[in-house]
Amino acid sequence: MANLPPINSIVKVIKTVAEQDPRLGQTGTVIQYSVHGMVCVHFPDMPPGEGIFFNAHHLEIIES
Template identity: 75%
Template structure:
């Protein structure tokens, strides 16, 4: 399994599928994982239970 950031850790998005994605560089919170080591993150402007899945290699831990 990949080296996954802990749940509730604060991470930064360092890579997205599209180079000019507005999510790039945002600071988010880890809320869960998928069975395939994808990391579900919560953006500050989302309803509390929602998130978006990212590949763990596209994230950088800021605070765990």
């Protein structure tokens, strides 16, 4: 689980699997990790507690 952004850190999506993913370039808050080392990011337009999982290397830490 090396190089995972800390919980509650602000991250920017710098790479996505789908080319037209609307989350590319957006910033959100890390809320949890999966058992496979994926990072769950909550975006401001989502209901509380919801998030989308990303590979850690698809994220850039803006503020930790």
